[in-house]
Amino acid sequence: MxxxxxxxxxxxxxxxxxxxxxxxxTSYPPATELNEAFTASEFEQAIACSNQRKTPLSLYFHIPFCQSACYFCGCNVVISHNKNIAKPYLEYLGREIKQIASLIDTDRKVVQIHWGGGTPNYLSLEQVENLWNNITHHFHFDPQAEISLEINPSYVDKNYIFFLKKIGFNRISFGIQDFNPQVQAAINRVQPEKTLFEVMDWITEAGFKSVNVDLIYGLPYQTYQSFHETIKKTIELNPDRIAVFNFAYIPWVKSIQKKIAKDALPAPKEKLEILKMTIEELTNSQYLFIGMDHFAKPHDELAIAQRNYTLKRNFQGYTTCGQAELFGFGATSVSMLEDAYAQNHKRLRDYYQAINASVLPIAKGIKLSxxxxxxxxxxxxxxxxxxxxxxxxxxxxxxxxxxxxxxxxxxxxxxxxxxxxxxxxxxxxxxxxxxxxxxxxxxxxxxxxxxxxxxxxxxx
CATH class of the missing domain: 1.10.10.920 (Arc Repressor Mutant, subunit A)
Known part of the structure; x- marks a missing residue:
């Protein structure tokens, strides 16, 4: 067919x-090629070479904390209702920012920032402001910089959204995954439709330049018809970008997925029909198929970059700032320089220990040939x-x-x-x-x- x-x-x-x-x-060589033989001193040498190139900067900050576990998730997260856990992390994150910033030429401008997780809005407004001030103290921004973060719409209010816009964020992303209540319950990500539309209204009113939402196909209890309803509601939500990811059921790798019953997953044939319908509905609704699993309106920067042949990929997916070199901060984050990649320690204990020893918290990496x-x-x-x-x-x-x-x-x-x-x-x-x-x-x-x-x- x-x-x-x-x-x-x-x-x-x-x-x-x-x-x-x-x-x-999202990288080549793939992240599986990063190895523990790569040292912090090698990364420092790579930064020195990067300074000679004088390329612009893209900065990523990992906030690993979540209040509850999403059963589909493959990210490195820490689940805790005790928000005091974020206090020492932010202290160490600030120290890492100072470490790395001291190695980077101050003439290099930041053209892109992203806060991911985990759940960045796990942080209080005071913590958000303190981290923001720390970043802006150590780095110089291009006036047109893309400054984005991910949020969980279940744990945010209008005041939080407007505060993010006020201090400098101009792009925002949130996960829907699926509008269907049965699917949401099965993946432990319950988000009433009213909440999602309300959050979108706040984002629009605040004046964010670009809004991305994430969907996942292949989740438990999804059917062709149920996901068709999700797609129609997503189009009604009217985001600038839509990412539609394939759910990879790998409970032998991600143990949290054992909470999902395998027999509740859609059959391969129906999963393909869901994907086919999704592409057809979105492209018929003026979204352009950017590549693999991304869709964007014609005016969006992703679509413009693809038309201009400036679209690139990095560890965060498709990016409009392909000329920039990426520096990752926080546990498990990845830096992607022209000729070297480096990943921080995943476990908080190891991350903290390295910073206490005044060394870069690098767990593994690779020098590119x-x-x-x-x-x-x-x-x-x-x-x-x-x-x-x-x-x-x-x-x-x-x-x-x-x-x-x-x-x-x-x-x-x-x-x-x-x-x-x-x-x-x-x-x-x-x-x-x-x-x-x-x-x-x-x-x-x-x-x-x-x-x-x-x-x-x-x-x-």
């Missing part, structure tokens, strides 16, 4: 054929722009593309025969059939894939 949607051909037989574990390529950097560029162009112009790569890296990637191009010929790509002398193009399977196309350029495939979620 083939369904034609603007920019996408939904060929169920082809999707089933290629529905295999693949990286999401020249081949890694080249392959990353190829993969990210395919993931972000659905095509690659070979001469651009040849001019930038001084290679003959067809010789350097002769084995990869041979592998792509099978995908071409299945209608996923079109190959020409100067270009690799991803077809409308291949857009949903862009990970399967990109993986052919992944030199690390052979030993790591089993660790990734499935393509669809």
């Amino acid at each position: 083939v369904l034609q949607i603007p920019g996408v051909n939904f060929d169920i037989d082809i999707i089933k054929k290629y529905d295999i574990p693949t990286p999401r390529y 020249e081949d890694d950097i080249l392959r990353r560029d190829v993969i990210m162009r395919l993931m972000s722009h659905a095509k690659l112009h070979k001469p651009d790569i040849e001019d930038k890296y001084h290679i003959c593309f067809d010789e350097y990637f002769c084995q990869e191009l041979e592998a792509l010929q099978l995908l071409e025969s299945d209608g996923l790509v079109s190959l020409s002398k100067d270009e690799i193009g991803i077809t409308e059939t291949g857009r949903l399977l862009v990970r399967n196309i990109a993986v052919n350029f992944d030199a690390h894939r052979l030993t790591k495939e089993q660790k990734f979620s499935r393509s669809i």
